[in-house]
Amino acid sequence: MDGTDMRSILKCVRCGTCRSVCPVFDVVGWESSSARGRMLVAHGISMGLEADKDVLDCLNMCTTCGLCEQLCPSGAAPPKVIEDTRHQLVLHGKMTDSQKELADRAKELGNPLGEKKERMSWLGDSAKDVREKADYVFFAGCLGSYRYPELTKRTFDILKKFGVTVLQDEVCCGSPLLRTGSDPLELTSKNLEQIKKTGAHTVITGCAGCYTALKNDYPGGLNVIHVTEFLADRLAEMDLKKLDLKVTYHDPCHLGRCNGVFDAPREIIRTVSDLKEMRSSREKARCCGAGGGVLKGYPELSLELSKRRLEEMPEGVDYLVTACPLCRTNLKRGEPKVEVLDIIDLLEMAMEQ
Numbered sequence: 001m002d003g004t005d006m007r008s009i010l011k012c013v014r015c016g017t018c019r020s021v022c023p024v025f026d027v028v029g030w031e032s033s034s035a036r037g038r039m040l041v042a043h044g045i046s047m048g049l050e051a052d053k054d055v056l057d058c059l060n061m062c063t064t065c066g067l068c069e070q071l072c073p074s075g076a077a078p079p080k081v082i083e084d085t086r087h088q089l090v091l092h093g094k095m096t097d098s099q100k101e102l103a104d105r106a107k108e109l110g111n112p113l114g115e116k117k118e119r120m121s122w123l124g125d126s127a128k129d130v131r132e133k134a135d136y137v138f139f140a141g142c143l144g145s146y147r148y149p150e151l152t153k154r155t156f157d158i159l160k161k162f163g164v165t166v167l168q169d170e171v172c173c174g175s176p177l178l179r180t181g182s183d184p185l186e187l188t189s190k191n192l193e194q195i196k197k198t199g200a201h202t203v204i205t206g207c208a209g210c211y212t213a214l215k216n217d218y219p220g221g222l223n224v225i226h227v228t229e230f231l232a233d234r235l236a237e238m239d240l241k242k243l244d245l246k247v248t249y250h251d252p253c254h255l256g257r258c259n260g261v262f263d264a265p266r267e268i269i270r271t272v273s274d275l276k277e278m279r280s281s282r283e284k285a286r287c288c289g290a291g292g293g294v295l296k297g298y299p300e301l302s303l304e305l306s307k308r309r310l311e312e313m314p315e316g317v318d319y320l321v322t323a324c325p326l327c328r329t330n331l332k333r334g335e336p337k338v339e340v341l342d343i344i345d346l347l348e349m350a351m352e353q
Contacts, residue, residue, distance in 0.1 A: 005084050006046065011076040012039045018068035018078065023287045024061050024294075027304050032058040035068035035078035042085040051094045059086055060096055061301060063294045064179055065253040065287035086181030095181065098297035103182035110171035110187070111142040112296075120168060122149035126156055134165035136230070137200040139191075139214065141207040142172050143325035148342070151325075155206055155227060155344050162234065164204060167194040173205075175213035180293040188218055195222070204230050206344065208252035208324035209291070212259055226255060228323055228343055232264040235271055240350045245273040245318045247346065250309070250331060251285035252324035265323050265343055272350035279312035286312060288322075290330035306334030313337070321346055 018035035019025050025034040032041060032054075041058050045051060064079040072078075089095065090103075106112040110119065122145055123130065138159050144152040156166060171191060174184025191214075195203060205211045206227040215224035231238075249269055255261045262282050269275045280286045289295070289305025310331065313320060320336055322328050323343045331340045 005042070005081045008077045008081050009039050009043050009046075011074045012036060012072075012078075013074050015073060017071055017073060021067045021071055021284075023065065023067070023289065023305050023308065024063065024301065026308065027301060028061065033061055035062075035072075035076075038062060038082055039076065039078055042081050045085055045089070051089050051092075056089070056094065056096050059089075060099065060180070060293060060297055062292050063253070063287050063289060063305070064292035066258045067253075067284070067287065070257055070283055083179060083181065087183075088181075090181035096297055099180045099182065099293065102176050102180055102293065102296060106172045106174075106177055106182075106184070107186060111146065112172060112176045113142055113146050115142075115146045117146075119145050119170060120166070122152045123156070123166070124153055126153060126160065129160050130168060131163075131165040132197075133199045134163055135200055136162070136164040136202050136204055137195060137198050138164050138166050138227075139173065139203050139205040139207075139210055140166060140170060141205060141210040141325065142176075143329065144206060145170075147329065148325050151342055151344060152206070154348055158231070158344070158347075159204065159227070162230075165198055165200070167191065167198070169194055173207075173210040173213045174217070175209035176293065176296075178213055178217055179209075179291065180297075184213075192218065192220070206323070206342070207326065208255035209326055211261075212254040215259065226261050226264065226323065228264040228268055229261060231347070232267045235268065238351065240272055240347070242271075243273045243346075243350055245346075245349075246276055246316060247273050247319045247321045247341075248276050248278050248314055248317045249281070249343075250278065250288060250320060250322040250327055251281055252322060252327045253285070253287050253291060255323060256285060257283055265321075268343060268347060269321060272346060276314040276317055278314065288327040288330045290326045295326070295330055302330055303333050306330045310334045310336045319346065
């Protein structure tokens with residue numbers, strides 16, 4: 001544990017503010033499931049506490065949503081402490097089965113989903129439009145490539161009109177490994193090498209996890225923007241019509257609260273439909289429950305977090321819209337009353353009329 005983490009731990013004055021906002025504590029109820037409890041556990045590990053199953057569960061149930069950090073009156077940063085503590089434990093062979101499976105799959109197959117098929121097969125007939133050199137490159141991501149290939153192709157079909165290319169040998173961005181304590185160096189190095197070859201000055205992504213990994217965790221300070229930021233600046237160049245729809249928007253934690261991307265998605269939504277905000281939104285938006293390896297490691301907990309987020313939906317909306325495939329996946333698991341769309345789906349509806 002480095003000095004920054006220890007300073008963050010010592011900043012925690014045990015006030016309990018985090019207990020009032022932590023979505024996991026809200027479900028589990030144990031002190032060890034709050035940021036305050038996890039900070040104590042992290043401190044204990046730094047002092048030699050044995051990491052048994054209960055300790056691993058305590059640390060790995062955190063979605064790293066960052067709401068505790070957002071509202072901490074002392075300025076502590078629990079998500080970073082938790083991620084770094086996970087990493088230190090992994091270095092000593094202390095990890096859960098799901099942590100190990102994520103890391104092994106990503107390193108062996110280039111994705112943590114266990115998929116063996118061609119990653120870029122989603123391109124289809126758009127493969128002919130891939131440029132070797134471009135100012136912008138679209139990073140599709142694992143979920144986009146394997147779980148939402150049609151959406152990913154439609155996204156690229158919009159972006160390529162603005163001269164955007166893709167990485168033909170893209171691999172996982174490394175976010176699942178970073179959040180769960182493993183080292184993604186092999187993956188990040190391969191992606192960085194390809195980005196450099198395209199000559200692109202900006203990377204565009206449609207996934208909040210990819211966004212925060214590429215922007216904040218890759219060396220060299222990549223210029224990274226979300227697809228909503230890219231398209232919000234080009235709405236006047238697109239033939240869009242206003243839809244007679246009311247929608248609500250879920251802010252992905254790692255896009256909104258952790259990186260401050262709030263306005264671009266809303267600008268797109270308000271251009272093509274009417275927006276009704278969820279009970280908690282923007283900086284205070286409740287987590288969908290999937291991040292930090294929780295969907296993989298603790299699926300029942302993740303499902304309950306999704307259901308509680310869905311309780312915050314306003315009445316009378318036609319769709320629930322988000323801007324992250326992981327959020328979309330987990331919100332769908334909660335069986336909402338309306339369909340869950342990616343923001344590109346909504347944009348396309350306005351283009352097709």
